[in-house]
Ligand SMILES: Nc1ncnc2c1ncn2[C@@H]1O[C@H](CCC(=O)c2cccc(C(=O)O)c2)[C@@H](O)[C@H]1O
């Protein structure tokens with residue numbers, strides 16, 4: 001796990017620049033953000049779990065043989081979240097970790113179906129995430145918004161439940177801005193989710209499905225055509241289809257690129273083979289994200305360092321990447337202008353030292 005972190009670090013000066021750079025994170029999973037500290041605390045609360053309580057043992061536990069193995073381990077961590085207080089603790093601590101990296105705004109992908117099917121009361125679940133969101137904004141200054149995603153492999157029952165939770169006016173939380181689709185893609189065709197995305201979009205939510213992470217470019221086309229995707233989670237295989245790259249560039253559909261994730265789940269063999277450079281060359285809007293940072297031995301700062309290396313960026317290039325994420329976010333115009341202003345002021349100050 002730490003191997004990714006150590007190998008990928010940028011030269012010292014860029015590391016220091018990145019650490020204080022104000023950032024936005026658009027693709028990060030709620031449960032997948034549980035740090036070793038949070039996992040150990042939850043595992044200690046629920047000692048019957050198979051997840052190790054010792055943070056050191058988690059390094060091996062979070063080493064994956066393939067994408068299916070990653071999902072199996074992911075679900076064992078989901079099993080640790082059993083009470084509304086577990087949900088609140090996780091959400092609040094995730095916000096603390098984001099704030100430490102100067103993340104000013106994050107869209108956190110939450111899978112409410114996984115919690116409600118495990119017996120957490122739906123009202124208590126919504127109250128827990130909203131309570132943590134408000135506390136985090138007041139205490140850390142980090143603004144959180146939610147993306148509720150369908151765990152596609154769990155079928156249409158999960159799709160129906162997720163859509164209900166996202167669109168029922170009595171339940172849907174104030175911080176909810178978007179609707180997603182996650183989990184394995186193989187054997188889970190995207191078009192079947194069209195009616196659910198139609199309902200979510202009609203209720204005012206943005207469409208941000210995962211696509212082209214573990215399957216080919218046709219899945220990205222499906223996400224665009226059937227699910228009316230406004231951004232694509234990963235979209236890695238788009239690089240294999242020049243027409244798709246041209247379409248993404250022309251319509252300014254951003255990709256939520258998560259380089260280290262793609263190596264850890266073995267979706268891409270090595271960082272040097274990652275297609276992020278091809279996306280940029282084709283004029284596609286690229287945002288850099290961390291996906292499930294502790295599980296992949298990374299964090300958002302490290303993903304920016306990886307991007308700096310793969311794209312050969314200096315401080316201005318990194319600031320532009322950070323601004324891409326702000327522009328591609330679902331923040332309002334004033335909020336975007338405020339964070340982009342902070343990025344510019346910080347970068348100018350750094351270069352003037
Ligand atoms: N890189 C990723 N790419 C894709 N998804 C990712 C990624 N990282 C994290 N996820 C998350 O994985 C979960 C998958 C959950 C799932 O498939 C499932 C299947 C059957 C039952 C249940 C259950 O809960 O009972 C869950 C989703 O919640 C998604 O948000």
Ligand SMILES: [Zn+2]
Nearest residue numbers: 027210233291
């Ligand atoms: Zn993801």
